[in-house]
Structures are given as C-alpha cells and as structure tokens.
Amino acid sequence: MKKYDLLIVGAGLFGCVVAHEAHKRGKSVLVIEKRNHIGGNCYTRSVDGINVHQYGAHIFRTADKAIWRYMEQFCEFNHFVNSPIANFKGEIYNMPFNMNTFHALWGVVTPDEARAKIEEQRIPCEDPQNLEQHILSMAGPDIYEKLVRGYTEKQWGRPCTELPPSIMRRIPMRFIYDNNYFRDPYQGIPMGGYTAVMERMLESADIRLETDYLDDREGFDALADLVVYTGPLDALYGYEFGELGYRGLRFEHQLLECPNYQGVAVVNYTDRETPYTRIIEHKHFEFLESPTTVISREYPCDWKPGDEPYYPMEDAENRERYERYRLRAAQEEKLRVGGRLGEYRYYDMQDTVKSALSKAEEWLS
Incomplete structure (x- = not known):
C-alpha cells in the first residue's frame, strides 16, 4: 500500500489545517475520519439551499489579523455579527x-x-x-x-x-447599547459554509471516510512516518486510566415551510423548564431570503463512551487523568496529539487554528 509522510486521524478543523500545512511543505498526507463527512463539528450541509450547521452554531471570530488572513485563503467571510x-x-x-x-x-x-x-x-x-x-x-x-x-x-x-x-469567572456586562456578543474586530461566516473551507484545505490530501483508526491502529500506523491523532486520548489507550468526562449534545433539525421562524440566528432559552438551551435558525447566518427555513434545537445531555464528546469537564480530577494520558502519548516516538479532543480543551475555532499552525511548525519543520 502507498506510504505517506503523515497520517492525520480526524478531519476536523485542526486536522485540516495540519494537512494543508504539511502539503505546503511537500509532505504526502492521508486523512482518515470515523464520520461520513469531513469538517468535524464545523460541518455544514445544504438543506433546501440553506447551509445548516449540523453540530451547532459556529461563528468564526478573532482579534488576530494574521489568523483572519490565513482563513481568507479558503473562503470569503460575510459580515455576520453574533447578536443572540x-x-x-x-x-x-x-x-x-x-x-x-x-x-x-x-x-x-x-x-x-x-x-x-x-x-x-x-x-x-x-x-x-x-x-x-x-x-x-x-x-x-x-x-x-x-x-x-x-x-x-x-x-x-x-x-x-x-x-x-x-x-x-467573568460576566460579560457592558454599559453600552451594543448587542455584538463578541468584541473581536474580525467576525463572520464563510460564504458557502464551512464544509467548502475544509474541502479546500484537504484538496491535496488522500481522504478515507467512515474509517476508524482504533479498529486497526497498528495497520494504519504502518502507512505513515508520523501520525497526528486528534481524537480523545482515553479511547486511544482503552480507558486505561479511566474515562475523561464530557458533556454531550443532541440536535433536533427541522425544515419548516415558512420564510422566517424567529428573526435572529440564535435564541437562548434561559428558563429551566424548556428542555433545550437554544434554537438556531441557520438562514440568518448568511442573510438568506427563501420560502423555507431550517431550525435546530440544541439539547444538552449526559455523555458516555461511544457518544460524540462536546464539552470537556475540565475539573481537577479530569485534568489530572488527562495529564496521565498525555504523558503516555508523549512516550510514543511517531505519535503527535492535538485538537479539541486530543488536548482536552474547549477551543474556539480561532484557538484551534492557532494551535494547529503552531504544532505544524513544530512537527513538520
């Protein structure tokens, strides 16, 4: 079988950035992804002409001009401002x-x-x-x-x-009449959705979807000189030191025969009785006018191994457990770990891009 310079496990934003940076350095790259699509939790799919954020709202924002310019290689951002x-x-x-x-x-x-x-x-x-x-x-x-x-x-x-x-720790109280949720000077949504962004990042890589690295780790490792793993470390080591804790999410998507359901992209439901935390109306991310709309209700839920992990429970016990896994991974010569799950951190997209660029510089130089 073909041998690669780099095997990347996971086609989320972190893996996609590393893949692009590896190609720029003349490296051959194989990306494998357990899901049936690229893009990780940033994945968007078209429903009746509306780009649906399948795993919740993703608004790119940063105060770092270099990060904004980096992303502009792959897309044109619109002028969406988050005002939930x-x-x-x-x-x-x-x-x-x-x-x-x-x-x-x-x-x-x-x-x-x-x-x-x-x-x-x-x-x-x-x-x-x-x-x-x-x-x-x-x-x-x-x-x-x-x-x-x-x-x-x-x-x-x-x-x-x-x-x-x-x-x-910090409550965002502002004594001005301004509903802009973020203070970052650069903010927007990629025109055409995030999946198109990831496709451009991966255009020079080989990709295998619906492929679980953990099903044949030894076989996949043999395909490349270096392995970048972006999944959860506890799963990588068979939960040797116990399970890392996460909070889960469940999404309920609905196509409606109306042009405008709630008049804004995001509504948070702050009472305890409503079972979901928010409703997202996707067309408002891209100022789309159409006779139909798609909404998504977001339900937090308990997490167990096998479910998609979303929010790391970063208490002292989990951080200590993660550190044991991190030290275990550091002993493997050809393994590199990164990304939201690999680093067990709640990353914004800008944080993910920064981390991926930094680690690509370290790993690929």
Missing part, C-alpha cells in the same frame, strides 16, 4: 448583558442607573464557593435567575450550587 437574544418564559433580553438588557430588566436608561441597580442587587461574598454565590455577588438575583441559572444548569446537568465559579 435570551428568552426567559416569553420575556426577551439582548445578549451579552448590555444597556438594552438592563433597560428591559429594570427600565434604567443610563449606565450610572444600571450600575446603581446592580450594586443594589449584589449579594457580596468574599470567597464564592460555587457559581451561584459568584453570580449573585457580581450581578444580583435578577440577572442570575433570568439569564444565568436555568441555561447553565441545563448546559452542565448540575445545580449552580455544585458548579465551580470558574464556569463563568
């Missing part, structure tokens, strides 16, 4: 917490009035031991009960009294 809204039992609030939010909550008009209201509501706590104490000490009960508690408890599957303050 929160729905608490039918009450609508702008996100992030800004003057529009404070006006809807309390009727305040000026930043001084908003600051005074928050100071009046705060329940001081010098050393918060959990997320509830932390939010109440920073913002008070109105913001906590209407905009934080229900959403966060659904997201993590635990009461806020059992979550560490680090889950929301």
Whole structure:
C-alpha cells in the first residue's frame, strides 16, 4: 500500500489545517475520519439551499489579523455579527448583558442607573464557593435567575450550587447599547459554509471516510512516518486510566415551510423548564431570503463512551487523568496529539487554528 509522510486521524478543523500545512511543505498526507463527512463539528450541509450547521452554531471570530488572513485563503467571510437574544418564559433580553438588557430588566436608561441597580442587587461574598454565590455577588438575583441559572444548569446537568465559579469567572456586562456578543474586530461566516473551507484545505490530501483508526491502529500506523491523532486520548489507550468526562449534545433539525421562524440566528432559552438551551435558525447566518427555513434545537445531555464528546469537564480530577494520558502519548516516538479532543480543551475555532499552525511548525519543520 502507498506510504505517506503523515497520517492525520480526524478531519476536523485542526486536522485540516495540519494537512494543508504539511502539503505546503511537500509532505504526502492521508486523512482518515470515523464520520461520513469531513469538517468535524464545523460541518455544514445544504438543506433546501440553506447551509445548516449540523453540530451547532459556529461563528468564526478573532482579534488576530494574521489568523483572519490565513482563513481568507479558503473562503470569503460575510459580515455576520453574533447578536443572540435570551428568552426567559416569553420575556426577551439582548445578549451579552448590555444597556438594552438592563433597560428591559429594570427600565434604567443610563449606565450610572444600571450600575446603581446592580450594586443594589449584589449579594457580596468574599470567597464564592460555587457559581451561584459568584453570580449573585457580581450581578444580583435578577440577572442570575433570568439569564444565568436555568441555561447553565441545563448546559452542565448540575445545580449552580455544585458548579465551580470558574464556569463563568467573568460576566460579560457592558454599559453600552451594543448587542455584538463578541468584541473581536474580525467576525463572520464563510460564504458557502464551512464544509467548502475544509474541502479546500484537504484538496491535496488522500481522504478515507467512515474509517476508524482504533479498529486497526497498528495497520494504519504502518502507512505513515508520523501520525497526528486528534481524537480523545482515553479511547486511544482503552480507558486505561479511566474515562475523561464530557458533556454531550443532541440536535433536533427541522425544515419548516415558512420564510422566517424567529428573526435572529440564535435564541437562548434561559428558563429551566424548556428542555433545550437554544434554537438556531441557520438562514440568518448568511442573510438568506427563501420560502423555507431550517431550525435546530440544541439539547444538552449526559455523555458516555461511544457518544460524540462536546464539552470537556475540565475539573481537577479530569485534568489530572488527562495529564496521565498525555504523558503516555508523549512516550510514543511517531505519535503527535492535538485538537479539541486530543488536548482536552474547549477551543474556539480561532484557538484551534492557532494551535494547529503552531504544532505544524513544530512537527513538520
């Protein structure tokens, strides 16, 4: 069989960037992917002419001009700005917490009035031991009960009294009338969807889909001089040191015979009773006008091995367990590990690109 310079396990964003960088350096590359598509969780598919973010909303944003320019090799970005809204039992609030939010909550008009209201509501706590104490000490009960508690408890599957303050160490409170969720100067959605971006990154690589590296690791390793693994390390080593913890997600996609379902790309449902955390209406990412629309409801759920891992549970026990796996992997001469799962980190896309470029420079030079 053909021998390659590089075998990349996983066709997500990290693997795609490394594959492109390897090709630039004259390396031959084989990419294998367990799913039936490339793109990882950034994958988009066309439904009735609408690019659907199959695994949840992915908005590319960065403050690093070099990273933005790098991505522009593969796509043209539109001017989408993320301005989600929160729905608490039918009450609508702008996100992030800004003057529009404070006006809807309390009727305040000026930043001084908003600051005074928050100071009046705060329940001081010098050393918060959990997320509830932390939010109440920073913002008070109105913001906590209407905009934080229900959403966060659904997201993590635990009461806020059992979550560490680090889950929301900084509360994004802005005393300006600005609904732009991100402060990064560069923000947008690739025109034509993310899958087209990944196709361009991989255009010089050989690709095998529906191929599980763990089914024949020895055989796949023999195909290349170097192996880049982007999957979970606990699975790689048969859960030798125990399972790494994750929070799972389930998506419910629906094609609707209407031109506009909710008027915005993302609505967060912040009450505890609504079973999903948000609804995404995909056409608004690309300002599409059409007679139909596609929405996706996002349900957080418990995770078990075999499910798709989404959010790493980065508590002390899991970080310690991951470190044991990392040291185990570091002993293998031809193995390199990276990406969201390989590094057991919640990465934004810009973080993934930065990490992939840095590691490609290290591994391929």
